[in-house]
Amino acid sequence: MNDPILQYYLPHHLSPKRLDRYLASGWFRTVNMLFRAKVTCFDNDICSPINIRLKLSEHTLSKRLRKLDNRNKKIFRHEIRKATITREKEELFHLHQRRFRSFLSNSLEEFLVLTPRFDTYEINVYDEDRLIAVSYFDQGESSLMSLLGLFDPGYASYSLGMYTMLLEIEYAKSTDRMWYYPGYVHERPSIYDYKLRLGKSEVYDWDTKRWLRNIDPHTQPNCADHIKVQTAVLETQLQSAGIAFQRKIYLFFGWHYFNSLYEQLFHCPLLLMLPDGRVVAYDPENEMYICDKLEIYVPFRDIQMTLAPDFDASMHHTDVMRVVEKLYQTPNPADMVNYLKKTISMPYEFNWWSKNQVTN
Known part of the structure; x- marks a missing residue:
């Protein structure tokens, strides 16, 4: 029998070092638990999530992303702190929700359960005093896992979803993390391919249980x-x-x-x-x-x-x-x-x- 096509794990306690090990084995977070999947339902089809990660010691930004990062830092301010869910963030979630496919969570609180099992932080981006974007991430000992990015659609031209991921990478480097896990793409081109613009990614291979370099995730058997x-x-x-x-x-x-x-x-x-x-x-x-x-x-x-x-x-x-x-x-x-x-x-x-x- 092959490995299960879907696995869930609800830990009673999860140390930062254990989270590192799970992420390195192809697991990711959903709601208040970890999962890894060979198949999910998406966009009126079945698809295969392909986990990716960045090795931060070798990571550099492209010229285009440096320009985006520099521009937005001049226009907006940001804060990094322990994660919370507020009315403002719930409003952003509902504005942003139309980007999701197949089925929708009814609230940010339902989608992202804040639990002591995970050391969850947030990056808030402000236009003066107005919250225009927020991203959530979990911290391991040597890794950072990006969970969710929300932004006001009225600011779509500023690529705030990409910008908050750049801020997460910057924070991960400043805290001496080794790995950044932006989640997954699919076995074929999809709306998640923007993550591949972050830099050269390693791709998790289910057959060998190893991370592969210089591989196009869209060409992987799945x-x-x-x-x-x-x-x-x-x-x-x-x-x-x-x-x-x-x-x-x-x-x-x-x-x-x-x-x-x-x-x-x-x-x-x-x-x-x-x-x-x-x-x-x-x-x-x-x-x-x-x-x-x-x-x-x-x-x-x-x-x-x-x-x-x-x-x-x-x-x-x-x-x-x-x-x-x-x-x-x-x-x-x-x-x-x-x-x-x-x-x-x-x-x-x-x-x-x-x-x-x-x-x-």
Whole structure:
């Protein structure tokens, strides 16, 4: 079995040195815990986060970034201090929220839980006395992890999101940190590629568990592409056999990985819904095609989540699903198709799903 495609860890206590070790092993922070992911749902698709970091002893700013840094320092003032959440910052969060994709947190306090587990600081940027940008970061012993940058869209021409990251790098160097972790990009070009402008990045490789230098993150083999390729092979064979299906991104595949209480939940990020209510999918952890019978565990209407304007509900399955019965598995897509041909029991209409799928 391969490594899990998603892992969560909620530490009771996390020393700065331990945080360094987790960051160096491909972990990152979400809410009040650490996670590392081979696959996430983003922009009406599945994708693979590619963790990057900067080695600060070798880091230099490009001419363009030096110009940005110098210009903004002449116009604005900034302060660095222990992190807080205030009404002003909540307002910035809601102004900035339209940049987020798929689903939205309802508040800054919900998105970024300030907890003693992490040594969280903030950089505030002011135009005279007006707060126009804030960024949050966690401190390790030899590393700094950038968490979130917010800015007033009215100041978009000043590239304040990039500017606060430059200030974080400057602070990390001044406190003798070795590594700066700006988060991740995706396996293909995305809105997160601005992080690659910060300087020459090292890229985390899941296969070797090492950080690679002089590598284009968009050329790395990745789990999302592997799942999509294997799923496409099955789709082609289902179509040739005349078996109807609907392909869906399963938004809540990650619930399976929270803790042992959720082990019965379905965990494949792409699923093919069959007309008789069963699903088939490629399971990358076991390198198997699986056929399961599912039932709704938590309907979407009971989950306190706001979907982003760009979220296409027709492409997703949005209820949390529990595995009722594991029916069949095989590494061979042709074997799966033969099994389905023998066992499919309804006309090719999606009656079960249309009756049970929750309207978003």
